[in-house]
Amino acid sequence: MKMLAKSFLVGIAALVVLPASSAFDINAINVKQVSFNDQNDPELDSDARDVKINAGGVNGSDCFxxxxxANYDLPSSTYSFDDFKIWETCxxxxGDSTDQLTNELLRGDNTGSEIRYVFADTSGDGSxxxxxxxxxxxxFSVELLSRPSGSNTDLTDTSLSGGARSSRRCDLSRDGTVVVFDTDDASLTDDDRANNQEHVVYTQDDGNSFIRLVPDEFYNATDGKESISGVVSGDGSYVAFHSNIIYPDASLTASETYLWRESDKNIHKVTNLKGKECNRTLMFDTLIGLYGIDKLIEQDLATELRLGNxxxxxxAFAAAGELSQTGTIDVKDNPASISDDGRFVAFTTNFESATLRGTLERPTPVSQRNLxxxxxxxxxxxxxxxxxESEGGMPVDEPKLEQFQCLTAPTSFGGGAIVANRTACSERNQIRQSCCWQRPFFLPVVTNRISGNGESIVYxxxxxxxxxxxxQGDQEIVHYHVPTGIRTQITDTRNRDYDDFFPSISQMGDAVAWTSDFDYTTNEPITLTNQIFASKLIMGCSRDxxxxxxxxxxxxxxxCEFDNLNLDTAGKxxxxxxxxxxxxxxxTLKAHVAFSDVDSDSDEKWCAAYVEQVRNDVACSLAVPKESVxxxxxxxxxNNWTKDQIEVTLLFSKNPIKKVSDMCTEIQLQYDDTNSKLWTSYLTKTLKLDNKPKLSE
Incomplete structure (x- = not known):
């Protein structure tokens, strides 16, 4: 089927993350509509969601x-409009021609049985x-479709258990060989789990066998100990998932993120949430310190039980930068995401989790879910x-929170009351930190997805x-470039009723798609009939x-990238x-490397990877071929490296792009300029102050 591809230009705010401040520039970017209302009957309101991107189009172009x-051109007498179907749009x-946009039905119900098909994932080539x-x-049962044969495999079948066992969301490796999904079907892995206990399982043979990712030594057949939200790397070598299993140094109350390795079936704990949980006793003691016990008694807050959870x-105290033991949102609400090679795992939580910051980056509060x-x-x-942070380098202050939150404060947020203005907020509520200028209720991140190459994240x-x-409350789509720290805002509706959400990203990070409450082609809301939109980012080097x-x-x-580089043409x-x-x-860094406790060569690999990353950052900062560094x-x-004294020596060599002497001069100038690319690149942003790069022959 063919239909018109609609496009428009929307404001895009590009944020370059700088050490001491942040700045936005407004540019223009092309955004196109992917899904549409029903074509047979435009009066019907069709909803679309949960988009994924593959490169299965003509000459490797993007498909969704x-x-x-929507039925599009399917006969409504055969396919029910109300039932969700799986579509692919290429x-x-x-272009904007009606001859260039195609839709293919991958799965839909034409039996009249009201079967819905949801939560699809796709391999890199769409096959x-x-x-x-x-x-x-x-x-819910999990199915696997192969093309062009059109063969469909039932990985699970809930009808066999009379609906007692079902599955949730699946994730597919980019090469299409591995599927992971959550299920409470104990028969797949032949274990004794309790009824309704979810676990992530792994299959690499089209459902002929399954592996439960939680190893037997950490498995507990009880209701409360589960694993969920599995996401798999490009070739199935690694899977990230969330779990509340009993594991060394894991939180006893919060779910943590784990990484599973196929080669030896070991798991590694990615997050470190233990000891950062919200503590009601600590909160009560803090209030006593601020207001005194007599005031708390006067305001019916005499015991910690009056604080709820x-x-x-x-x-509020986390946003104010007062305390760090304030985690309330663990990782389990949203799946993590993983790069194709398994090097990067992105996750969300409001437990402070950063283990390293750029030298010039001031600590930021972690009060809400962060990425x-x-x-x-x-x-x-x-x-x-x-x-x-405020102008003085402290955490966000009350005036900023009040301006952002109080005009649009909801009557409740996150299970607690929010009082929307100073006049209405009683003394008791102020002491409880539940006024709109005290308790934060913004959304630094909701969901995220990392690109296959690990260089871009969309959230x-x-x-x-x-x-x-x-x-406040208006979800926009943001692109983050990992090597350079550049943050790019894709959408900009500036209306809390017009959310853009559930983003996805292509393998190379240049195509982004999402579900929207707003129709950018008509500039009208579609809050009841969400559709899919997409952006194609121009990613490139302008410096050479x-x-x-x-x-x-x-x-x-x-x-900058330089293909077919001939080093023989390098100048003197x-x-x-x-x-x-x-x-x-x-x-500390080596101790946190994944599987360092079981791999005997992990220290050597860490050293090599660290130096290679510095090399990449320096070449990127100078816009020269990596071969010249x-x-x-x-x-x-x-072995001689010590804390805050990590010394890496590189050679600047002859190349056809830039003289060695110019490279030496420029790298020192960039060190002196705290806004330079040297100070925003992935690892060189941790350069030590007052230790200018030392030159020697």
Whole structure:
């Protein structure tokens, strides 16, 4: 079937993350509509959601797999409009002609049985799709579709248990060989789990066998100990999931994120939430310190039980930067995401989880759900989102919170009351920290997805009080480039009723899709009939016209690439050694590397990966070929590295792009300029102050 591809230009706010401040620039970016209302009867309101992106189109172009009620050109007498179906739309970015946009029905019910198909995922080339079949009254089964054969495999079948066992969301490896999903069907792994106990299972043989990801030594056949939300790497070698199992140094009350390795079936705990849980006793003691016990008694707050679960106080004190033991939102609400090689795992929580920050980056409060990125090779957890700070470098102050929150404060948020203005907020509520200028209720992140190459993350956010464009409760789509720290705002409705949410991203990070409450083609709300929209970002290097990825005005500035580089054409010049000194504790970082407790060579691999990342950052900062920045023979010997004294020596060598002398001059100038790319790149942002790169021959 063919239909018209609609497009428009929407304001895009591009945020470059700087050490001491943040700034937005408004540009223009092309956004196109992917899904549409029903074509047979436009008066029907069809809903679309849960989009994923593959490269299965013509010449590897982007296609979109999603759930929709629309029939498009299917006969309504055969396919029920009310039932959700799985569609694939291709040609979205190929132009505006009706001949270029195609829709293919991947799965739908034509039996009149009111079967719904939902929560699809797709392989990288689109040849394999997994999804859930909801067949009332038996529940959700997992299916796997292969193309072009059209063969469909039932990985699970709830009808066999009379609906007593069902499955939830599936995730498919990019190569299409592995499916992971949540299920309470104990028969798949032949265990004795309690009724309704969910676990993530793994299959790499089209459902002929299954592996429960929680190993037997940590498995507990009780209602309360589960694993959920599995996401799989590109070839199935790694799976990230959430669980509340009993595990060394795991929180006893909060779910943690784990990484499973197929080669040896070991698991590694990604998060470290223990000891950061919200503590009602601590909150009560803090209130006593602030107001005195007599005032608490006067206001009917005489015991800690009067605080409920103390979540309100935990969030307020975290936003104020007063306390760190204030976690209330663990990881389980939303799935993590994982890069194709398994190096990066992104997860969300309001438990403070960052283990390293840029040298010039001030700590930011973590009061609401934030986005964190765990580097399995380097043992670093970065905080990607930012709750901001006041002019004096302190956490967000009351005026900023009040301006952002009080005009649109809901009557309740997160299970607690919010009083919307100073006149109405009683003394008791002020003491309880439940007024709109005290308790934060913005959304730094809701859901996220990392690109297959691990270089981009897309997430939804209301941008919080640190921006001029954020609106409380208005979810917008944001793109984050991992190597350079560039943050790019994709959507900008500035209306809390017009959310953009559930984003997805392509393997290379240049295509982003999401579900929207707003129809950008008509500038009208579609809050009851959400549709899928997509953006194609121009990602390139503008700093050297000879770069193979040169773009004069890219949407996202990335590292320069140089194909077919001929080093024999390099100009004359002496090779220079340059020594960089970086912050961080080598022993702590190595201890956090995934599976470091079972891999005997993990220290050596960490050292090599660390030096290679510094090399990449320096080459990217200088916009030169990586081949012109060489690792010296003993650079990966990190035995002499100590805390905040990590010394990495690299060679600047001859190349056809830039003279060695110019590279030396520029790297020192960039060190002096705290807004330079050297200070915003992935690892060199941890350079040590007052230790200028040292040059020697």
């Amino acid at each position: 797999v999603y759930t929709s009620q 040609g979205v970015f190929d 394999t799709t997994c999804f859930l079949e909801d067949a009332p009254p038996t529940g 103390a979540g309100t106080q935990c969030n 964190f990125l765990f580097d399995t090779k380097l043992g670093i957890t970065w905080n990607i989102t930012d709750e901001g 939804s956010s209301d941008l919080g009080p640190i921006t001029d464009t954020g609106i 016209t000879t770069a193979s990825n040169f773009e004069a005005s890219p949407d996202v500035e990335v590292c 010049g002496k090779v220079k050694e340059v020594t960089f000194v970086l912050m961080g504790d080598p022993d 060489v690792i010296v023979d003993d650079a990966t010997d990190c």
